[in-house]
Amino acid sequence: MNSKDKFVTSRVIPAPSRIECTSGGMFKLADGCPITVISPLAETTLSAILQDTCNAYWKVKPSFSFQSGGDGVVEDGYWLKVTAENCEIVASDLNGIRNAFKTMRQLAESERGVLKSTCWLLPHVAVEDEPALAFRGIHLCWFPETTIWEIEKNIRMAAYYKFNYAVIESWGMIRLDSHPEYCWDEFAVDKAEVSRLVKLAASLGLTLIPQLNLFGHATSSRCGAGKHMLLNQHPEYAPLFEPDGWTWCIANPCARKYLSELATELHDLFDRPAYFHIGCDEAYNAGSCSLCRENYPEKLKSHLLYFHSLFAERGARVMMWHDMLLNRDDPRWNGYIVCGHSENGLGELYKELPKDVVICDWQYGYQEKDGKEPDWPTSHFFQQEGFDVLVCPWLERRGVNSLGRLAKQAKFFGMLETTWHWYRASHRMETLFVFSANAAWHPDWVPENDVVYREYLNRHLREIDLDMGSKKYIQFGSVQYQINPTPYQD
Ligand SMILES: [Zn+2]
CATH class of the missing domain: 3.30.379.10 (Chitobiase/beta-hexosaminidase domain 2-like)
Structure with a gap:
């Protein structure tokens, strides 16, 4: 050459x-x-x-x-x-x-x-x-601070970089008919706008997968923000949650009914895709109320199997984060992200889950071992237990590359790149979009030393701006403002 x-x-x-x-x-x-x-x-x-x-x-x-x-x-x-x-x-x-x-x-x-x-x-x-991985996903969060044109731009970028799935986690941004109170009233968009995005994505080759957190993260707000999307506006719904509000009270039949109505309406709104993400990460203080306290693992098993069946009847598989299924005090996972405790008794729950649950193993670090790549034991574990595993890196570029190679070599189900609140600014998008797209499509790719890929990313953002008919300064490029471009907290 x-x-x-x-x-x-x-x-x-x-x-x-x-x-x-x-x-x-x-x-x-x-x-x-x-x-x-x-x-x-x-x-x-x-x-x-x-x-x-x-x-x-x-x-x-x-x-x-x-x-x-x-x-x-x-x-x-x-x-x-x-x-x-x-x-x-x-x-x-x-x-x-x-x-x-x-x-x-x-x-x-x-x-x-x-x-x-x-x-x-x-x-x-x-x-x-041709793609190395059949499932090439990106996880996009839709915050009150995210404008509609921003979420659309990220959807278009994902499609342009040949991802074929995008999980959309609404942080109180979609107003549903079944529970119109379940959104940030002053920011939420109506269903027609969401439906437009679903159809736009499909026309670009990207399937949007809805996410609804059925366990932890029930505030629809980041824990560091101290906001609660439902209880700040409607404190009377407190029985649906554990006393601290962060995790759903899964033993309350009213919570199950409430979540079922939200989940099915959301699944319909997204044109009934083949997957539905039920979250389930970081369920702090789970089982802490007087109703939940006894026999909690059985209650959680019933909760998860109920929603598994609900989606199976609709022809969809559930996806869930992995971390509550493994115990932090188990030395096999030293240095890797797991959030379960042996005392809450959830460590055996994975044995009770149907094998068609897609495990989303989020690992954000890069645990070098004797100068070699990390061995990613949690992903191997779930695969050996018979689950389809999506590797889920974030901002650590070495982790993105390593997990892409691993997913190809070990024939994992695919990749789900997470972005959270760092989807702005070209230097971050270079990892979240450019390197993750390469990790999912062509993980053996080696970047050229003297090519600045960020500038190609910037060109691609311009092309998307053109497609969207963007006219305003704040809509162009990767940030709304060049000075203080990332108003989110860390
Ligand atoms: Zn409870």
């Missing part, structure tokens, strides 16, 4: 599994340019979608030719060949075709040597690309 080729190949995020510059020439993306699409999908299915895509990306109307084929390409994968005469895409499904166009958009340069661009240029390349 020519040493300058990296200036072309490193533009694409996540990095393709195989990409080669075939010559130094350029293909002109302009009205009437020839694009051949080879797939099992009919022209009637593809034509309007791809014309819309090309109009949005480059404001051009290519001359498409559609041929049957593409069976040898894996799901979401694609082959792309750009020569002087033609641009050819081969894929076996619509998301594969979409992914080829996302790659083309990132590869393209505007017209060179002129004042104002009238067309785009694609370098001559041969790409054979």
Whole structure:
């Protein structure tokens, strides 16, 4: 490979599994340019979608030719060949075709040597690309401090970086019919807005998965903020929670009914996806009320199995965080995140859970062992117990990379990158979006030493701004304001 080729190949995020510059020439993306699409999908299915895509990306109307084929390409994968005469895409499904166009958009340069661009240029390349992990997820939080356009921008970025799932955790931001009091009244959006985002994401190749915390984190607020989304506004609902308010009172049948109504309405609102995230992390002071205190593990088992069945009847699998299922005092997990205590007796509960519960193992550190990569024992444990495991890193870049490689090698279910309240600012988004997308799609990727990927991220944010029709200063880029850009607490 020519040493300058990296200036072309490193533009694409996540990095393709195989990409080669075939010559130094350029293909002109302009009205009437020839694009051949080879797939099992009919022209009637593809034509309007791809014309819309090309109009949005480059404001051009290519001359498409559609041929049957593409069976040898894996799901979401694609082959792309750009020569002087033609641009050819081969894929076996619509998301594969979409992914080829996302790659083309990132590869393209505007017209060179002129004042104002009238067309785009694609370098001559041969790409054979496919994801390492079938489940490539990102977890996005929607706070009162998150505007609708911000959550939309993150959804669009996730889709652009070839994630195929985004878990949406609403922190009191969706007003539901069953319990309109269950939201921050002054910030919450109506269902039509959420439905728009669900359908937008689907059109970009991304399935949105709703999350509702059915155990701990019942305040819908960060514990460091001291706010309680329901009890601050409606203190009469206190019986639904343990005395401190942080964890649901799972022995109260009214809490089960309340949560069932929220959960089913939320699942419907998200067009009944195949997964539903029930949270279940950090359930501090669980079982502390007079109703819960005795025989708590049985009560929690009944609670979890009830919701498992509720979603199974709807054709969906539940996903849950792993940490309450393992005990902190067990030396096997030294240095890794687990939140259970042996005295609350939940350490055997995993044996009672159906194996189709997807375990989301959030590990935010990087526990080097004798100079080697961490061995990530909790993920291995749940896999050996027969569960599908999603590795869930956060801001620790070495952890993101290591967990991506592990998920590929050990054939875990996939990855769910968490972002929490750090989804703003390019240097953080570089880890949360760029490196995690690479970890999920192409974990063997090695960054080029002298390529500043953040600048490509910034270009991609501009493209998303264009797609969204952003007009205001605070909407552009990765932060609302350059000075004091991260108003959230740590
Ligand atoms: Zn209780």
